Amino acid sequence: MSDAADDAIAGGDQRRGSLALTIRDVARLAGVSIGTASKALNANGRLSAETRGRVLRVASEIGYRPNDLAQSLHRARSMTVGILSNDSFGRFAFPIVEALERRLSDHGIAVFMCNATDDPVRERRHIEQLLGKRVDGLVVTARRADKREPIEPVARGLPVVYVYSRVESPDALCLLPDDKGGAALAVTHLAALGRKRIAHITGPERFEAVRLREEGYRDALARAGLVAEAEECLAGDWSEAWGREATRRLFKRRRPPDALFCGNDQIARGAIDALRDLGRSVPAEVAVVGFDNWEVMAKGARPPLTSVDMNLDALGRAAGECLLDMMSGRAVAGVRRLPCSLVVRESCGAHARSSAAGELNA
């Protein structure tokens, strides 16, 4: 640090307890007024090159950094947004939030993280706090949305994006993965590989995602001309145990399936384990496809699991994009479903030509 910096700290307004340097310090050290210093720093007004240079030099020497609080107060834009989650930012919310944060931080926007964990009181408190901090926008994400939560009664005019979460209000913007399309992708792929009897093992029916994936499954079967002989759908919970159980059940029947499309990767893993126990080889006898493309799960399976990827990061990026749009005044609303992809590994029996990059887009 230079002498100037020491001066700025030692001399001058010693009384001010704050350790942060202000534009006053810059101005004083550069021998100009505060307004002039501001203009120099913001490349704004009409200044001589010499003055501008001097101010900038001083500023960088003492490591001056403008106080965002004051700037925000002045501009009535805080350059912050809040993210409200219930998932405890778990496996699903997180990739979204991460992509979102990245997108926004590229625009100089910082992100407040708030975790309400399904406690309405905490949620309310968080919203109050965010409003107090004058956030420029709000993102709401939820756990694997079972039932849609009511829209927040937030201040009018505040941009809100719901991502991986759904509300009824027609003027709200909801960003969701295309569960139906993702399921169809998987089933169509299996059918194209010659599988005839494709069963579906999935999670609790109360999840909208479960219902949509089931729809996609049925549609794709119909389109492949497989309905009559194949349709078979078992709903349970999201666990490996259920995957094993359901598989055992299916293979007790007279005509067991030659492919399993599972509602998530844990179920798929359970299914693969059960098939191994039953002496059925995967993928030769039975092909298996999962959902979520949860890497540790999918890659750890034997054989590695083909799975539908919800492209959560794309969802997060899109949320960021929409929020930026709304913040700059454009109105966006409605429900948007973003495409899933299929990540092909070995469990489905496709010749994994490019096993690493083998992605089919919806």
Add this chain to the structure above:
Amino acid sequence: MSDAADDAIAGGDQRRGSLALTIRDVARLAGVSIGTASKALNANGRLSAETRGRVLRVASEIGYRPNDLAQSLHRARSMTVGILSNDSFGRFAFPIVEALERRLSDHGIAVFMCNATDDPVRERRHIEQLLGKRVDGLVVTARRADKREPIEPVARGLPVVYVYSRVESPDALCLLPDDKGGAALAVTHLAALGRKRIAHITGPERFEAVRLREEGYRDALARAGLVAEAEECLAGDWSEAWGREATRRLFKRRRPPDALFCGNDQIARGAIDALRDLGRSVPAEVAVVGFDNWEVMAKGARPPLTSVDMNLDALGRAAGECLLDMMSGRAVAGVRRLPCSLVVRESCGAHARSSAAGELNA
């Protein structure tokens, strides 16, 4: 909303584009000066009960909320902290961050989330941004700390807590799980159950955690008098595949182990799968204990996996506590290691009396 609120919005300073109500609005509607309104809202000065009541009533009617930006500017305390992560807030950072956020939000402190993903440029930018926002503190968390990152050259006097991450500087505060103790906990437990030949399958040696857990393993063996006959330590990577591979290797030998202590839950899962393939029953013939207590992994295993829990939420809470301490002026420094617990399930062969709540503390 009441008439007063409509007045506040429709009448008065219409020119001001901002939609947020200010203390001016409250004052005007209550027929008092701004200062008086402030005093009423903060229960501060000497006011008649009647005036105070009137101001409060108006404020609540129009839904007034003080502008934290202005408050922060005035108080020179922003009531915000930044969390910097490299883990992409993955599986490890997240429980910590969540507990931390909860702890701090109870004190009215909001949390900026910044993800640097090991990019030093992004990290620097984030720090700059946080300093601009005048955060009152900083928390740094890292991925499963392989090598310790250098300390940040942050503004002097800004409280910083490193959690699940380690730096060399002696006046830094680092909060870490007690890997060594956790490992000892597992091994001691196995020894107490009568296992004699306990092998250790673990991750890459470059991780400090790997070295510490190995130390704990050796110490516990020594304390149990098992050194000569048992010591066996295989380092590989953190995957299920490695768990399977290492297990196969161990069971090709003349005298295979009767227990496996694994460096994480994925390795443990691989080990269990390999044992099943080899026809060795778990836990009857071989006991298995993992590390991390990653619920989906541990509960999905067959049998459910006994595992060491790093109590990441306690770590997060402690980080919050320390940060609050530092923010209120107390100096804290040094490396603190918080105890792990052992979560007993079935894979270790303990009579799982209370299988759900069976926790041994370090």
Add this chain to the structure above:
DNA sequence: AAGGATTGGGAAAAGCTTTTCTCACTTCGA
């Protein structure tokens, strides 16, 4: 009833920037 004490409320500054307006000084042309 008059002086002092108390009470209730207002005015203003401070906290840090940005921006607009104004002013003094230079330069150029006539």
Add this chain to the structure above:
DNA sequence: TCGAAGTGAGAAAAGCTTTTCCCAATCCTT
């Protein structure tokens, strides 16, 4: 050489709170 045009920099207000200081009015005491 004088007036006009132009250039560079400062003063001040605004943005929203909080807090200190002060003043006017009321009350009590003697």
